[in-house]
Amino acid sequence: MKDYDSKGIPHTTPRQSATYTLDANSDIRRAAATGIYDIRGGGAKRKVPSFDDLLFLGASISRYALEGYREKCDTNVVLGTRFAKNPIEIDIPITIAGMSFGALSGAAKEALGRGANAAGTSTTTGDGGMTPEERGHSSKLVYQVLPSRYGMNPDDLRKADAIEIVVGQGAKPGGGGMLLGQKISDRVAQMRNLPKGIDQRSSCRHPDWTGPDDLEIKVLEIRELTDWKVPIYIKIAGTRPYFDTKLAVKAGADVIVLDGMQGGTAATQDVFIEHVGLPTLSCIRPAVRALQEMDMHRKVQLIVSGGIRSGADVAKAMALGADAVAIGTAALIALGDNDPKWEAEYNKLGTTAGAYDDWHEGLDPAGITTQDPELMSRFDPVEGGRRLRNYLKVLTLEAQTLARACGKNHLHNLEPEDMVALTMEAAAMAQVPLAGTDWYPGKDKF
Amino acid sequence: MNTVDLETQSLRSLNQSLHDLIGTTEKTKWTVLNPKGAHAIAAGIDSPMDITIDGSAGYFCASMNKQADVHIKGSAGPGLGENMISGTITVDGDASQNAGATAHGGLLNIKGNASARTGISMKGVDIVVHGSIGHMAAFMGQSGNLVVLGDAGEALGDSCYEARFFVRGEVKSLGADCEKKEMRPEHIEFLKDILERTGADAKPEEFTRYGSARKLYNFDVDNASAY
Numbered sequence: 001m002k003d004y005d006s007k008g009i010p011h012t013t014p015r016q017s018a019t020y021t022l023d024a025n026s027d028i029r030r031a032a033a034t035g036i037y038d039i040r041g042g043g044a045k046r047k048v049p050s051f052d053d054l055l056f057l058g059a060s061i062s063r064y065a066l067e068g069y070r071e072k073c074d075t076n077v078v079l080g081t082r083f084a085k086n087p088i089e090i091d092i093p094i095t096i097a098g099m100s101f102g103a104l105s106g107a108a109k110e111a112l113g114r115g116a117n118a119a120g121t122s123t124t125t126g127d128g129g130m131t132p133e134e135r136g137h138s139s140k141l142v143y144q145v146l147p148s149r150y151g152m153n154p155d156d157l158r159k160a161d162a163i164e165i166v167v168g169q170g171a172k173p174g175g176g177g178m179l180l181g182q183k184i185s186d187r188v189a190q191m192r193n194l195p196k197g198i199d200q201r202s203s204c205r206h207p208d209w210t211g212p213d214d215l216e217i218k219v220l221e222i223r224e225l226t227d228w229k230v231p232i233y234i235k236i237a238g239t240r241p242y243f244d245t246k247l248a249v250k251a252g253a254d255v256i257v258l259d260g261m262q263g264g265t266a267a268t269q270d271v272f273i274e275h276v277g278l279p280t281l282s283c284i285r286p287a288v289r290a291l292q293e294m295d296m297h298r299k300v301q302l303i304v305s306g307g308i309r310s311g312a313d314v315a316k317a318m319a320l321g322a323d324a325v326a327i328g329t330a331a332l333i334a335l336g337d338n339d340p341k342w343e344a345e346y347n348k349l350g351t352t353a354g355a356y357d358d359w360h361e362g363l364d365p366a367g368i369t370t371q372d373p374e375l376m377s378r379f380d381p382v383e384g385g386r387r388l389r390n391y392l393k394v395l396t397l398e399a400q401t402l403a404r405a406c407g408k409n410h411l412h413n414l415e416p417e418d419m420v421a422l423t424m425e426a427a428a429m430a431q432v433p434l435a436g437t438d439w440y441p442g443k444d445k446f
Numbered sequence: 447m448n449t450v451d452l453e454t455q456s457l458r459s460l461n462q463s464l465h466d467l468i469g470t471t472e473k474t475k476w477t478v479l480n481p482k483g484a485h486a487i488a489a490g491i492d493s494p495m496d497i498t499i500d501g502s503a504g505y506f507c508a509s510m511n512k513q514a515d516v517h518i519k520g521s522a523g524p525g526l527g528e529n530m531i532s533g534t535i536t537v538d539g540d541a542s543q544n545a546g547a548t549a550h551g552g553l554l555n556i557k558g559n560a561s562a563r564t565g566i567s568m569k570g571v572d573i574v575v576h577g578s579i580g581h582m583a584a585f586m587g588q589s590g591n592l593v594v595l596g597d598a599g600e601a602l603g604d605s606c607y608e609a610r611f612f613v614r615g616e617v618k619s620l621g622a623d624c625e626k627k628e629m630r631p632e633h634i635e636f637l638k639d640i641l642e643r644t645g646a647d648a649k650p651e652e653f654t655r656y657g658s659a660r661k662l663y664n665f666d667v668d669n670a671s672a673y
Binding site (some may be wrong): 018035036148149152153154155176193194195197199203207208218219221226227 | 458489512523529531548589663666
């Protein structure tokens with residue numbers, strides 16, 4: 001472009017709108033062309049205050065560090081000590097979040113079980129019920145009770161090591177799921193008792209209880225069904241964490257699973273994922289405060305999920321008061337999802353490695369979020385399990401490294417006082433001081 | 447005959463005794479006295495038995511039942527027979543909300559009326575209601591049969607899949623994608639059998655069949671106003 005027009009007047013620099021961004025414009029064009037909102041998988045992609053905005057302080061004159069590779073830093077956690085006859089003990093405080101057979105292939109579910117087993121932790125079913133592959137390869141399996149109740153039956157309920165009543169999911173608090181027709185194979189259709197090839201809606205609310213008082217009775221029912229043997233988790237989305245935590249405790253939960261907006265989903269509307277719910281960072285302290293006020297912190301265990309990627313994230317969530325964390329999206333990446341080795345195929349789908357999120361379409365080049373036999377054959381569950389096991393080990397080692405630096409001989413001994421925040425937003429959400437100050441935004445007056 | 451009096455014995459001990467029979471094949475008989483609206487009575491049975499509940503039950507009575515024939519000599523609270531797999535549940539009185547929710551099989555025989563969301567997300571169960579049912583019955587019903595001798599409330603069969611509904615009386619309104627269907631000989635045969643089995647005083651020819659129009663099975667923006 002010339003710098004001047006024909007009359008010699010300088011051109012202004014072309015300026016993109018901060019409101020009508022290239023992304024926003026492409027969304028508008030897509031909507032205009034199709035008439036259908038965008039559906040995708042994964043969690044919030046927008047930038048929100050996160051664990052990256054926190055730092056550990058490490059040791060100092062007043063804090064005595066522990067020697068790496070020599071002095072012990074324990075990582076085990078017992079879940080379900082409140083009422084269950086048989087609580088679950090896991091070796092590492094990182095569990096595998098619920099992901100359905102249907103959304104994932106049978107081999108991918110098997111790999112999750114293999115990896116979790118090898119690392120000494122639990123995995124979780126999802127919408128669509130429990131598969132033999134999953135039960136067979138998971139020594140500790142949490143069985144989800146979801147609103148759709150696809151595949152729900154008392155035999156599987158009794159085979160489970162814990163039950164998780166799913167009230168909400170961080171990616172879509174108040175929203176149900178969708179499994180589009182192209183992923184409804186014969187087996188998925190049979191397990192869900194629905195015709196092949198139709199879009200399957202997973203309900204947004206439970207069919208047999210409404211509100212906190214009913215939930216308490218639902219928990220009683222499941223206790224009776226399972227003879228009070230196994231822990232009952234209640235999974236809530238990060239929306240009103242203080243109140244929902246209190247209500248879940250009142251309902252009789254052994255464990256609360258709290259899922260922030262970066263937590264993934266198999267598929268829902270993009271507008272839902274990006275505009276409903278709270279960042280994970282902002283959910284933890286209100287939930288912990290609720291537990292502390294009820295004298296239930298460490299008695300009812302808190303599992304935090306939604307955007308956990310590294311041992312630093314694990315350690316920070318635990319320092320804020322979580323007993324454990326859960327990973328979903330990161331586990332899929334460890335298995336091979338969004339791997340650059342499939343870049344040419346991602347390009348054919350109009351995307352790129354790292355950005356691929358159309359899991360609902362069943363065309364996953366990595367063979368993980370699909371029911372297509374040819375694509376599924378690309379994924380080796382043994383190798384996938386090994387990769388997940390490695391990743392879980394690294395997360396644990398990283399978290400231990402940080403804990404030792406803070407002088408802690410168990411990850412549970414990490415505390416908010418070990419951290420500062422880099423931004424005012426993160427300081428306010430995590431209730432830790434802004435770095436270099438003694439200021440707690442949102443708590444102290446300016 | 448085993449008798450458990452919930453006035454003096456706990457719900458836990460009752461259910462544990464019933465669960466201790468899982469895996470056995472010999473048919474047993476049980477009576478539960480003084481249920482007084484307790485929740486989760488006889489939840490999770492999985493053995494052949496006749497069990498009589500001598501009064502009214504609370505939430506989730508006989509939920510997830512397999513094999514047992516349960517007789518409630520009173521009314522039942524919400525979630526009666528929730529996720530039932532097989533067997534029969536007979537209620538002499540009325541049933542509250544969500545009766546037969548997500549139930550996969552067996553027969554739920556309600557001699558009185560049933561409240562809202564009867565058969566919600568039903569997945570194969572047969573439900574017979576001798577009286578009338580409330581609104582949103584069989585919401586997202588997947589399969590099975592709901593037979594109503596009286597009237598149905600608003601939005602019958604909303605967003606249903608392959609479940610079938612037979613109503614003798616008036617239907618206040620049909621839900622999204624639910625429509626009136628032709629009664630074919632196999633439907634008459636089905637009704638004849640189930641009405642006989644449940645002791646219902648009605649003739650198959652008096653019923654109208656409803657079911658999914660199957661227009662919303664795959665998302666289409668031109669149907670957006672229906673959602």
